[in-house]
Amino acid sequence: MSRVLRAEDVHVVRDGRPLLQEVSLTVRAGEHWALLGANGAGKSTLLSLLGALVHPTRGTVEVLGRRLGRVDLRELRAYVGHVDPRHPLTAPLRVRDVVLTGLTNSVAPLPRWRPTDGQLRRADGLIETLGLAGHRDARWPTLSQGQRGRTLIARALMPEPRLLLLDEPATGLDLPGWERLLDALDTLRRTYPALATVLVTHHLEELPAGTTHAMLLREGRVLAQGPAADVLTGDQVGKCFDLPLAVDRHDDRWSVRIRRRRT
Structure with a gap:
């Protein structure tokens, strides 16, 4: 290996x-x-x-x-995918948008940056893998601690580390x-x-x-x-x-x- x-x-x-x-x-x-x-x-x-x-x-x-x-x-x-449960996000982003910030290595979406169709499909696939398919459009402040943790793992995996x-x-x-x-x-x-x-x-x-x-x-x-x-x-x-x-x-x-x- x-x-x-x-x-x-x-x-x-x-x-x-x-x-x-x-x-x-x-x-x-x-x-x-x-x-x-x-x-x-x-x-x-x-x-x-x-x-x-x-x-x-x-x-x-x-x-x-x-x-x-x-x-x-x-x-x-x-x-390198780095998952820290103390992620400093405070904005009411949707789960899918949080996951996509893994591609820009930023806390919030970057101005004028738009994901490709392939990147959107990858985000949705990771959200499903992490057991969050029913929460794709849920906003960050409404998530439980466990849902936030799984969202951050999906985010960390977006760049295919x-x-x-x-x-x-x-x-x-x-x-x-x-x-x-x-x-x-x-x-x-x-x-x-x-x-x-x-x-x-x-x-x-x-x-x-x-x-x-x-x-x-x-x-x-x-x-x-x-x-x-x-x-x-x-x-x-x-x-x-x-x-x-x-x-x-x-x-x-x-x-x-x-x-x-x-x-």
């Missing part, structure tokens, strides 16, 4: 404080990675590096074969919204088999069934990484969160609980 991402011996320092230290990661086409760790572990910082939003202080990062520091970041970002980055996409979702999101991510995995994804979360329960690999971060360093079944064990996740944990997997979904001492 072709390599989509490579970070090697990455360090990030801000205001004299190390946020990431000695982090290395390789993501290949068709792999679906989870980044887990406590608050402040460095997950979002690493995702920003992988999304070409920031440069490393030291080390190398290659995104889609282009090395940060040797390429225009704005150009590179057009090839090879890489999709998801920063805590289940933030603020209730149980039905969370389950619909996970189902949508599983549909994407089947529909676009070459697409690579990296998902940041605090919770194992939020991982899609198709998660193939995982990285555990603790205080800016890699605690463990590799195939999800090897990394997401009670011992290793417990070390990551500094708790005695038991991890279970059933029907390709994970759950975690505190391991009680026997008396």
Whole structure:
């Protein structure tokens, strides 16, 4: 499989404080990675590096074969789908119009820009894939948090990226919204088999069934990484969160609980 991402011996320092230290990661086409760790572990910082939003202080990062520091970041970002539930849209755009802004990498439609018929068909197809066909003309302020999240995933997929980055996409979702999101991510995995994804979360329960690999971060360093079944064990996740944990997997979904001492 072709390599989509490579970070090697990455360090990030801000205001004299190390946020990431000695982090290395390789993501290949068709792999679906989870980044887990406590608050402040460095997950979002690493995702920003992988999304070409920031440069490393030291080390190398290659995104889609282009090395940060040797390429225009704005150009590179057009090839990476980045889903942030804190999307700053406030205008009452319709779902279809929000999805189409993925082609212009803008929050609102650009003046005098008009999508082609093919682009409109692609937007409608993604809206249907994400389970939003009945909400194509719904306006942004009327959407639930889960509907907004799925709209933003469709938006991120409009430029046909090879890489999709998801920063805590289940933030603020209730149980039905969370389950619909996970189902949508599983549909994407089947529909676009070459697409690579990296998902940041605090919770194992939020991982899609198709998660193939995982990285555990603790205080800016890699605690463990590799195939999800090897990394997401009670011992290793417990070390990551500094708790005695038991991890279970059933029907390709994970759950975690505190391991009680026997008396």
